Amino acid sequence: MLPEDDPRSFAHQAKVHCAYCDDAYKQMDSTMDFQVHENALFFPFHRAYLYFFERILCHLLEKPDFAIPFWNWDAPPGMCMPKIYTKPSSSLYDENRDKCHQPPKLLNLNYGGKEVKDPEIVDFNLRWMNDQMSVETAKEFLGKVIKRGNGPENGSGSIETSPHNNIHIWVGDPEATIHGEDMGHFYSAGRDPLFYAHHANVDPSSNNGEDSVSKFDRREVLFGLGGLYGVVTATGSVLAAPLTPDVFNCDMAQTPGGIKNCCPPRIGKIIHFVPPKIQQPYVRRPAAHLMNQTQIEELERGIQKLKQLDEDDPHSFSHQAKIHCAYCDYAYNQLGSITETRFEVHSNALFFPFHRAYLYFFERILRHYIGNPDFAIPFWNWDSPPGMHMPEFYNRPSSSLYDNLRDPRHDPHKLIDLNYNGKTEDHSFDVVDCNLRWMNDRMKVQSPRSFLGRVLKAGETPKPSDMGTIEQSPHNNIHDWVGTKTPHFEDMGSFYSAALDPLFYAHHTNIDRLWNIWKTLDGNPKDHTDPDWLNSSFVFYDENKNAVRIEVSDCLDTEKLGYVYQEVPLPWLLLNKIPSPNPWIRTEEPEPPIINFPQTLNSDITTMVDRPEEAGSGEEVDVVLVLEDVEYDPTTRVHFDVLVNVVDEAQDRCAAFLEFVGSFKNIPHGLHHHDKTSLRFVITEVIQGLGLERDKNLAVKIEPMVGGEGVTLGGIKIQLEPVFVPLSSSFT
Ligand SMILES: [Cu+2]
Structure with a gap:
């Protein structure tokens, strides 16, 4: 029982793995993390680690010849979890293991997270071992040697890839607070005493290629393997790194409005999400503008009840609003991150599933108080003309749906501008057409x-x-359009306060609906299949005040969550972008000069930018406009537009003009600091649409709309990138 801060303590020994494998150290004289996995440091690092671990044990036991055991999983007698590690009273026991893999369950050396019924599993394991051991080069076996300043990229040797990784996952507990703890994650693996026996077995295999498992002929092994195992390898060959908020350690949120307490009432036990019992027909979420009086009254009554609850009740409206604040303004760290990386659901692929889960529990809580099991929250149908105004019933001052922190100019009479730039209130073009x-x-x-x-x-x-299209716009723009023009643009215009406006929920319900629609469109787009995304999770209080952990994989199908959306027309479905009515004609008007960077965006910037020549290699490439080193303060409101083939003075331009390649909008969040980032805009279609394929350079214009004085632009370039192939993104 050594104190935790004793370097010999078990806690510290376990942290050695965490530090070396979860980027606690930088490489000396480099900004690159030091990493002992996925490269040739794997074997020597673990050997040295076990060497000192063993010496510490010898010392504490006062037995100089004590030796740590190896888990002999490469031979049939060792193909179960060793029994001595499975007695709950033993110091070798670890609660966080897969309960289904207790002895006598046979190990699958190529386990990928799914149980594969295979009566020949022992035979398979032996053949698999032979296959992994009989690679020919040091690089294939030990992994790739990486040079200082580089990161490991898929540089694993054969044994590290499998069975090493697979056994980690096989032992880890899929039911643990974090899917896969302890053995299934780098940060927690060393907490399981079995880890050391596992790695002791990995160790001798590095200098002992000739043992009983080599007796199989390699060709026979290759022919003998079913295709099934190949599939399992693809999803299971890397250790998991999903994102999980550390909800037990909620910090003060860092918001543009100051430091705020957005933490939920103290969370005790967390239970796992269980999908609801499905009642047919599914509950149907209505379009707000099509709701009848009864539906409106129910919604008002439900919100009213939440507003009347005690503030520290997790069902209270105030707490429901704080959920958004906590998840979007850095109240949580990512669990297991020793570098204190914050958990953030915006500007990445957690955006859709997080908000879906959030609304799911919000709706169930409302149902509970309304007393109607069929009650469904409405969507603000802003993608279709009848919904392009604030729904009128949210704007009655006596209603619980009212919020006085909204831009008074944008009352229900005002047509919404889906690419609202924060400045222009009235347009010279047809706003409905442009929105569509x-x-x-x-x-x-x-x-x-x-x-x-x-x-x-x-x-x-x-x-x-990292943001997806819908989140970037119109999602952000509508937040900005609804919020007041106070310093922090409350409520909707700042993430920490957005969910204090009841309209927030209708806005995000429409975003949720669009995710469903996107999946039904031509071209068969699909969700990410990366297990790190699927296993990422969030924690919410449910209608019974249980804290529930829900994973992204639970959120992919709304029918499994018990709801569908009212079907309404999709008038945008067949409309395309259009060329600007008054384009720049190069032969008639002079070229703008080339500008030197960096530049502050105090005013418009127009410059010529060279285009790299396309090598006629036949490989398909995208032309990408890159704004380099864009520096801004994330607590401020920023909006600028990016245009090509435009040289004239700022004009009122529809975002659906081909010349308009995109915009950058920042919704205030986090604490004051300076972020430097680069922004990419794919302009392949714009160039084709405008007939500029042969031009060696392009006129690029940046038009700041709000907050430009706080933005510095480091440079503009055009580069060619291989066309993004969606499927290859899955297992990188
Ligand atoms: Cu939002």
């Missing part, structure tokens, strides 16, 4: 990366370029 074409532009993207956003790995923080 813009919706089409946002919805037609096919890859999950473009629509849902990028999947973050544990330890990463999101960048603006």
Whole structure:
């Protein structure tokens, strides 16, 4: 029983693995993390680790010849979890293991998270061992040697990839607070005493290629393997790194409005999400503008009841609003991150599933207080003309749906501008038509990366370029359009306060509906399949005040969650972007000068930017406009537009004009600091649409709308990138 801060304590020994494997150290003289997995440091690091671990045990036991055991999983007598590790009274026991893999359950050396019924599993394991041991080069076996300043990229040797990784996952507990703890994650693996026996077995295999398992002929092994195992390898060959908020350690949220307590009432036990019993027909969420009086009154009554609850009641409206604040303004760290990486659900692929789960529990809580099991929350149908105004019943001052912190100019008479720039109130173009074409532009993207956003790995923080199309616009723009023009744009215009406006829930319900619609569009777009995304999780209080952990994989199908959406027309479906009515004609008007960077965005910037020549290699490439080193303060409201082939003075332009390649909008969040990021805009179609394929350079214009004085732009370039192939993103 050594104190935890004794370097010999078990807690510290376990942390050694965490520190070396979860990026606690940088490489000396480099900004790159030091990592002992996925490269040739794997074997020597673990050997040295076990060497000192063993010496410490010898010392504490006062037995100089004590030796740690190896778990002989490469031979039939060792193909179960060793019994001595499974007695709950023993110091070798660990509660966080897969309960289904207790002895006499046979190990599957290529386990990928799914139980595969195979009566020949022992035979398979032996053949698999032979296959993994009989690779020919040191690189294939030990892994790739990486040079200082580089990160490991898929540099694992054969044994590390499998069975090493698979056994980690096989032992880890899928029911643990974090899916896969302890053995299934780098940060927690060393907490399981079995870890050391597992790695002791990995160790001798590095210098002993000739043992009983080699007796199989390699060709026979290759022919003998079913295709099934190949599939399992693809999903199970890396250790998991899903994102999970550390809800037991909620910090003060860092908001533009100051430090705020957005923490939920103290969370005790967390239970796992169980899908609801489905009643047919499904509950149908209505379009707000089509709700009848009874539905409106029920909604008002439900919100009213939540508003009357005690503030520290997890069902209270105030607490429901704080959920958004806590998850969006850095109240939680990512669990297991020793570098204190914050958990954030915006600007990455957690955006859609987080808000879906949030609304799911919100709706169930409302149902509970309304007393109607069929009650459904409405969606604000802003993607269709009848919904392009604030729903009138949210604007009655006596209603519980009213919020006085809204922009008074944007009352129910005002037509919404889906690409609202924060400045222009009235347009010279047809706003309805422009909104619809813009919706089409946002919805037609096919890859999950473009629509849902990028999947973050544990330890990463999101960048603006990780955002999906809908989140970027119109989602952000509508937040900005509804919020008041106070310093922090409360309520809807700042993440910490957004959910204090009852309209927030109708806004996000429409976003949720659009996710469903996107999945039914042509081109068969699909959700991400990356297990790190699927296993990421959030914690919410349910209608019975249980804290429930729900994983992204639980959120993919709304029918499984018991609801569908009222069907309404999709008038944007067949509309495209259109060329500007007054384009720049190069032969008639002079070129703008080339500008030197960095530049502050005090005013418009127009400059010529060279285009790299396309090598005629036949490989399909995208032309990408990159704004480099964009520096801004995330607590401020920023909006600027990016245009190509435009040189004239600022004009009122519809976002659906081809010349309009995108915008950058920041919704205030977090604490004052300076973020530097680069922004990418794919302009392949714009160039084709405008007939600029042959031009060697392009006129690029940046038009700041709000907050430009706080933005510095480091440079603009155009580069060619291989066309993004959606499927290859899954297992990187
Ligand atoms: Cu939002």
